[in-house]
Amino acid sequence: MSILAFAFVILSCLNVLVLSGKTLVRDFNVVDYGAVGDGYTENSQAFLRVWDIACHLVFAETANMIIPEGMTFLVNPLLFEGPCKPKEINFKIFGTIISPKPSAWKGIDSTQWLAFRRVSGLIVDGYGTINGRGSSWWSLSCKNNHREACITSAPTVSRIK
Template identity: 50%
Template sequence: MNPELISSATTGPPTMVVPKGTFLVMPTTFKGPCKFQKVFVQIEGTVIAPNDPRKWRGIDPTLWLQFESVSKLNVSGSGEINGRGQNWWKQSCKISPKAAIKFADCSDLWVTNLRSVDSQQFHISILNSQRVTISNLKIVAPGLSPNTDGIHIQNSQHVRVEKSVIGTGDDCISIGTSVYDVHIEQIACGPGHGISIGSLGKYGTEATVEDVFVRFSNFYETTNGVRIKTWQGGKGFARGISFEHCNFTNVDNPIIIDQYYCDGVPGKCKNQTIRFYAKKNTIRVSNVTYSNLQGTSRTPAAISLNCSQSVPCNLLQFDMVNLISSDHKINPQAYCINAHGNAKGFINPKISCLQ
């Protein structure tokens, strides 16, 4: 059954309405540019994807719902987007839709008040877009569902994500390359892999991330808290990043920089950072602030700063950090490889390895 789409262009900006009810929608792209200055999409019902991957035969397998080249787009409502990803999770993620909802080449975009459930991979993907606000979302998938990032941001600038609850099988929010000026505030994250900058530099590619601010957010039983992850052999930088006023509850790795990332498989990739060419082939991490962070770690690795052995992480700033163990048998520690910076105020555990 196709959704009932109602246009109200005669009385104001055009509005596409999905009314209450449940509607099966095949892979669809809404493509601009539009002749109207503003476009509204109001979702009050439940939009579901085909639950059989074979329905994508002859169709681009990376897409389900896509909005492309639409400016001043407002997507909102009390409805639900359900990717019914269970059958996708059973097979290779390489042939799954990359996002339940993809916004590509959009500007002045607002996405508010929706619920996204069981996406095939990413729930929401923001690509090549500017001036984006995402607010008051509920994003849900099982903790073991693969690659179901809540919100993925890439090649985009001036993005705000706020006041949302995200629990998935991967990063609650992930930030890829060519990203500038991102503000993330008041996020409840868990289960999942935390909020991540990266992964950056895969296959030796160049990546740039600058001016990312994560504030007033809570992490519940996630595998990571605030994370920066890069591949060996990449080029570029991640800088001007701030993590402030965050709380961690029973988190494996509350604070982590991992410049040896390898699809989440420790030891799978050989150490390349000590080779003679490594200085030219390293994502440079610098000017990162950790301020007013507190909570509990369920592993000894409360703080892990695993930087490149050839190019250090520079200007790491710690101010008022208190991470204790969620298990009295564990003594939280700070671990470093080539991490440079300073700490002030109360810091627990002590970061004596910081150079």
């Protein structure tokens, strides 16, 4: 009998939330999924894990992927792909996301670093920083440095398709 009463209470609460028109919002902090914000540890898998959970969330109108303040997250090139189930996916940057050094890109497609594809309702906001290490790439550019070892293409920091 107590299981039925508990189920009734839970279903009633869900019904009230749905009928009240309240927007259900879920927050996902990358640190809670294994990211280490020390500026040196590679965090791509934690970022993709959070994206996968947030993107496939069924009972939420908005999913927030949170990059917390006071931390620096090194990530390799990432593709955040949809379509996603929530109406809005909010990529909230309060800390710093940093790309690998140019020397670490050997053998990696350097045309893009952070890419979003087929994601409706994407919002990227916050007061944090996206650091693509631009000055490191500029010093290696064939345009600025006419050596044999110069590079012709540096990564695009972000691409949204």
